[in-house]
Amino acid sequence: MELTTKGRYAVMALADLASHTGDTAVPLSVVAERQHLPLAYLEQIFVPLRRLGLVESARGRAGGYRLARPASEISIKAVMAAVEEVTKFTRCSEDDPRCSVATPCVTHKLWSALGDSMSKFLSSVTLADLVGDGRYSLHSRSAPVVADVRARTYLDWNATAPLRPQAKAAMIEALDTVGNPSSVHAEGRRARGVVEAAREQVAALVGAKPSEVVFTSGASEANSWILSQPWSTILTSGIEHDSVLAPAKASSANVIMLDVGRDGLVFVDEIANHVLKRGIASPALIALQMANNETGVIQPVADVAQFARAHGVAMHCDAVQAAGRMPINFADLGLDTLAISAHKFGGPKGIGALIIRDHVDLVPLLRGGGQERRRRAGTENVAAIAGFGAAAELARREAADNAKIAALRDRLESGIGEITPSAVVIGKDAPRLSNTTAVALPGKLAETLVIRLDLAGVAVSAGSACSSGKVGSSHVLEAMGWGADVAGSTIRISLGPTTKETDIAVFLAAWRSIAGASALAA
Template structure:
């Protein structure tokens, strides 16, 4: 390989150059957005311009947006508002939701395609003694599988429940409409769509009263205290304004992804593509290399110049099979041979050609099941 090929956009997307430039300008200018003098007012304007840009991208009202330190905090904030409500989450949620929900939460099953079982959800909510709090992600970070969020929201609200949606992997990849989805809360993270790491947001439906997550100041309408990270917020705003152009490339990215999967299946008909027959993010593929451990694949591809993942970037250092794939019916062995390949706006046909060549060489060298 003459250059490294980045195929791990779901872990973090490359930051846009205009984001870097905007953040540098803000850091140079300084100013506390809570100050009333000119530099403070300038900083405040930058925060509110970014808030408006994100609101425009996801179709919500600016005051509904609370800036956070990232997606994990947004998910923790959302789950902290459940109070005494019974808590229901899907079995394929991100670790930040699983951990925040705790052992008391009921994990709702998904089918073999990764789609939440709506009949089970409906029955569980009807049987609950009090209105519930439900958390279901829009698009899975490992498989890209997209949940029917509007239908889920209708079921939850029919039982007077609240619905949180982790939309972290979806925003900036597909159209996301907070109002149309009908959810009560939604999590966003900037670095998944070309913004900086360390900044995200929780969107709270207007009129929904929640306790403050961080106390000590009046920032974010008293819901999250602390001086705002103005540079990162400004970077998020620039990324939000750029996102529509990236979303428009979705069909082209999906075509590259589909070609890659077809060629891998030609090499290895036994390779399972998780969620491959249901709606997915256009850039995401979770696919097995039979007989070859995922950790070995990730290391081998890295040495060959390709960045891929064994699953969620938050847990890729752990030597264990994906809970997402196991919830979809994969055995421990099958889940342990699957990697996540996530494409993006810089991915080219030549990158896919080179990756397929590397995939074939590794499969031939390491798998006892290779027969091509």
């Protein structure tokens, strides 16, 4: 007996739903992506599954399917019967001259008994047996699982987060939206609806009004936009991302570089000293990141913003690494502008936003159209914006997971310390993102460590991904006052929502073989 496509696909799809239990419905496009099944065929299969009460559907943007009953109450036989899958081993029938109930063939009883056994077996197996630690799960402890030698451990989430399936599904759906968001007909209004729904989701992530969200091609564009305004004075620090430092240095403004301590924190008193005692030319801007991309150190943005507003200085914050990893409330912070990027928390690459406080006027960086309330010309990238919104919504809901990620980071740092006591965790005593570890191993080149970890199947980086092609010490660590021995030997390890204990164990095993006492002695 060989199952037909509909039987196999039905069981695979419902097992997928069973493995993602909860109140949230799962779009069929996500199931199709995870199980590598054709979406159009799944849509047909789910009609009888829903009609017979095995699944239930939810409508709306967050629509999809969920199991109608607990997985332990849905047998494989019920799934097969719902899609009319034949599970018998004999084709005996009333009108078959070769073998019928009246004149059975010589092997009739054999195949009938086998068919009955198959029926009983399929009745005894439920969807719960296929997932988790179920009897027939790939991860069941009752049967050995062959390790995938190609599996890799991804610990470079600060460079980019893997695209979330929900974001991908939203993008695929948006690609079928025909209209231009600026058109007034039904197709255009439909596309506009996708853009505005995503705008609301992004605004909710950072505590802003939807009207304050302006979509850009990414945070580099957003940072360049605000830094290219006609400022007379720009105050920033040496630990900022290159997308802040480069346009600041290219501007005609007087650029004041703020000092940072060895812990990576700026001195609020120094900012006050420049503004109040030394005096600065207006209009002036303070550009300060919320959290550093290499060390994870969190800056006192709220304190600086409060001072800036009290003294008529504009305040911009690069929150690329912070968004989705720590609470952000744009309104409460009192910022004028804030930059974020979708791909850092599971959205697509090439889409970001500049959050602009109401009544703050900026000279457009791009001209030519009336998009984004005449602030940023160019037809909106509807699919990327849809993925951005979906990822932002999920990141906002998963805020509580940061405590779990922090525990994994602490376990990682503890293990590194045990294996290599000489290792230095940068910014360890400062407020840091829960997912980021910058660790130096004096005497070892960072590039060498990254390459050897990569060969061991572990992905980390030696600094900002935007500068990873350059050879040399990190400008961030140099600005913090670390010498070349530390700055040139620091790697960044960054975790994410799907990082597990096993990932930490894999890294530590690789670290021991690469940087442990025996490895160094060799």
